[in-house]
Amino acid sequence: MSQIVELTPKENSDINRLNLSEQIANRLRDMIIQNQMSPGDRIREREICKELQVSRTPLREALHKLASECLIDLIPNCGAVISSPSGDEIADMLRVLGVLEAFAGERACESITEEEIAEIKALHYEMLAAFSRGDRLQYFKLNQRIHLALIKAARSETLLALHSRLNARLYRIRYQSNLKNEQWGGAVEEHDNIMAALEERDAEKLSRILRRHLKSTWEKISEHIEEKK
Amino acid sequence: MSQIVELTPKENSDINRLNLSEQIANRLRDMIIQNQMSPGDRIREREICKELQVSRTPLREALHKLASECLIDLIPNCGAVISSPSGDEIADMLRVLGVLEAFAGERACESITEEEIAEIKALHYEMLAAFSRGDRLQYFKLNQRIHLALIKAARSETLLALHSRLNARLYRIRYQSNLKNEQWGGAVEEHDNIMAALEERDAEKLSRILRRHLKSTWEKISEHIEEKK
């Protein structure tokens, strides 16, 4: 599972246009998110420098970027460690994520096009297919894509930015939970309701469902939190 | 008006514990927020280096930090410019800020203590006093403090972080608007309602008022946007 999903899609043509520090940040972010570096792990600058064949300056800039995304903690004179949020912090993040998604749903009902609804519906059915096949990875990825599509339909760059930040912090945890959880398909039913509300463009209803959806996400995740600490 | 307000309070005892790059970021952030550098202005590295008596390395780290907060735009091979959000972007940010504050109000009703309510009430009356005296600066600062106190009462670090980020991006604009606006006290009446809802701990009501409050903030600001572009 070296490559779970391309979280920071970058067209190969444009990759050269990105700052080196951005590229490093993207690469490290993917590594953290995909659990290739475990929470609590310390990042040694020179080690990564050698591994990625870059000098310290852009690496350090990348570390600062990741720190501002709360993916790592920068401890003075002691370097960077992969941040490991507590259960309470995860619950807190999910609550706020729920609020953001609820707002997204509300706005999306006004601005989403029929084509976009059709596309989300298609993703929804693909997700059901993945569930039916027991393909957890595909299920997870499609779930993410559906939520991202909803956020984008809200037509708010600010919302999109805050959401993707928070989502990045939660990604690894949610992915791990999705792998472990017995009733991993629990979201299927809720997603049915989401689709229905979206098709009816019932803003109030969709909003409510989405917030509740993230709450039940927490209930699933929380079962797998204890063991980790 | 060189010193509007200490946005990044740092106990003098601890300032030495902060990275130089953090200190620089804080300093530049205050300068941007307080309009000592105008939107669109280009930041020349060596210029600031000389001004702040630091080397390029920590300065560049600081610039990356500010860029990740969307206070500046980092243009490849062209350096940093103070970001100047369009009217649409400002409206968008205020909408999301409204959602965050609405959520804060909701949670605060559950978790706020009587002491905190009393303190906010005190700030509220101080704000009325400032308004009565025509002291716009004081009015603005107290307004900010009231909203910050509300956010903190929600007991969510995630919410606090997102809010302060968004608030930093909007600070300069709101401050300018507060200076210019004819009916600059328009928020007084809404604040009365906020206080009432808070004292009743009516989460649903407070939430609704706060969201509406930020909407009317936009209506005030929007009058002063045209001239700038």
Added chain:
DNA sequence: TTTTGACTTTTGGTATACAATATGCCATAT
């Protein structure tokens, strides 16, 4: 007036140096 092209400035990135701090290890004392 516009375009071309050389010159200058600025940024992006690398390498290196050095001080301050943290870490780890070993010898000593209990």
Added chain:
DNA sequence: ATATGGCATATTGTATACCAAAAGTCAAAA
């Protein structure tokens, strides 16, 4: 054997010099 203190080493924080590439500038030529 374990705990403590202190030294050696490793790592981070900062400064500086250097170079290549891109952007900006400006004057001369068409």
